[in-house]
Each structure stands twice: as structure tokens, then as C-alpha cells.
Amino acid sequence: MIRTVRALLALGLLLFVTACGGGDSLPGGPTPPRFLSYDGPPVTQIVVNKSDRKMFLLSGTTILKTYKVGLGNQPLGPKQFEGDGKTPEGIYFIDRFNPRSAYHLSVGVNYPSVQDTARALSVGLRPGGDIFIHGRGRDGALARANKVDDWTAGCIAVEDHEVEEIFAMVKTGVPIVINP
Template sequence: MIRAIRNFLALALLTALAACGGGGDSLSPTPSKFRSYDGPPITQIVVNKGARRMHMLSGQTVVKSYDVELGNQPVGAKRFEGDGKTPEGVYHIDRFNPRSRYHLSVGVSYPSPQDTAFAQSMGFRAGNDIFIHGRGDEGAVAKNARKKDWTAGCIAVEDSEIEEIYAMLRPGVPIVINP
């Protein structure tokens, strides 16, 4: 009898613990930020800084466009670490950060060897860690303060949009960043 009660209590405890696991069903309190994408392959990204727009292309077709926020000094190309500018030129997607403090982030291959050489010739570092990322908490504060451009040189979108972008992209996709 005691064994039967112990077995019943153990089963009840396991059932209760399993119910608390949040297994990703529609009743889960926090939906996953990781999405799937089944559209055409994204073959290029084009960012037009002046228009604050980013376009995801498959071949010559624009698949999706996003409004973007830029570095806190948005005019001109990034030259040095800490200048607050977003790079200009041709780069590629080179990494993915699922634990970004900006919700999710996708790495841009800045600096190029030319960017590094230029900065060094002037006695500075080129900087690094340029990403397309969500807002996270810091971007939400900037949005509430009505700041248009607030990053340290990255390209920011809404958190829900970086979820789409993160799913759409693969390493090596070129990104063209225009003035």
C-alpha cells in the first residue's frame, strides 16, 4: 500500500513538473523568437541609409523591406571605432547571435581589410561588431525618447522584424550599405 502511494505521488510530481516546462505549445506564455522561413532564398541585402530602408532581395526581386535605425552619427561611412557611424560599402553576413542583448542579431563582416588599413593609417582602430539587430531594452528606451538613430553603428529593426530576418538569412549573403 505504501509503495502504491509513493508511486502515485511520484507520478503526480512528474506530471506537475512536465506541465511547468513550457514545451512551446500555443499555451506557452512566451512564444519562441526563432521562426522558420520557407520563401525564396535571400541573395542580397541592400541598405539605403539616407532613406532608412533595408531591402531583402532574391535575385532582382524585393522580398521584404524594413525601416531601419542607424548609428547615432548616421551621415558618412564608418571609419573609426567609436565614431557612431554605420559602415558603407559591400560586406557579407558572417555570424548569428541568438543571445544578443538586442533580441537577436546577424553579423556584418565589417571591417574589411581596406577599412582596417585606412583606420590604422590614421592611427586608429576600425572598430568591429557591426550587426543587424532588434531593439531589445536599449532600443525601446531610444524609441520612447523619440531617438531616430541610436546604435553604435549597427542597423536596428523591430524585435519582431529581426526574428524574420534571422530566419531568412544564411552566412555569406552580401549586404550593400549605401549612403
């Protein structure tokens, strides 16, 4: 029992200090990402429903793809400050792509907004940043093995093969609406 608790605490600490979008995969690590092409209807919006753990890629009002997602390790409520383990809520935009992410591939969300920054600074804290839609990578595989669904530091996680689809389908500037 004590070993299990220690292992879960160690996992939590490891996941807490690991940034969502960062770094190169280490040699001998997970399979390198496939770079897919996409020639279907354009993705015009992404909607994340945190309570349902679902993400939808839409073209107009048509749902193109639906994904089951993992969230920050403290999934209830909006992100307030750096290190709170929450996934933001609100309207943001896709602003970057990281093909060398430690989480297979990652698609950047332009959190924090001006309002997010002001809210955090008003209580003397930093808002955080580096919010991404990303794959599992090694940390996500470890979380899955321990049956932990919400394991990121605030990012939105999907399976590695799913982030390959998202990476191909989504373009910079696409709005992402993250609902409670």
C-alpha cells in the same frame, strides 16, 4: 530643461558604450526571441539605403521584404574608426548569428574589411567591429521612448519581430550592400 538635456546625454553615453551584438539578455528582460522558419525564395542580397533608412531583402531582383531601420547615432558618412557612431558603407557579407544578443537577435556583418582596417590604422585608430543587424532590445525601447531614431553604435536596427524574420530568412555568406 536641464533634466531633459542630462537625460539625453545619459542616454547617448549609455548607447555609445554598449556594443551592438553582445551579451545575454538579463533575467526579467525583454521577451525571448521566437525562432521562425522560412521556406520561401532564398535571400541572395541585402541592400541598405542609409539616407532613406530602408533595408531590402532581395531574391535576385525581387524584393522579398522591406524594413525601416535605425542607424548609428552619427548616421552621416561611412564608419571610419571605432567609436565614431557611424554605420559602415560598402559591400560586406553576413558572417554570424547571435541568438543570445542583448538586442533580441543579431545577424553579423563582416565589418571591417581589409580596406576599412587600413584606413583606420593609417590615422592611428582602430576600425571597430561588431556590426550587426539587430532588434531593439532594452536600449532601442529607451531610444524609441525618447524619440531617437538613430541610436546604435554603428549597427542597423529593426523592430524585434522583424529581426526574427531576418534571422530566419538570411544565411551566412549573403552579401549586404550599405549605400550612403
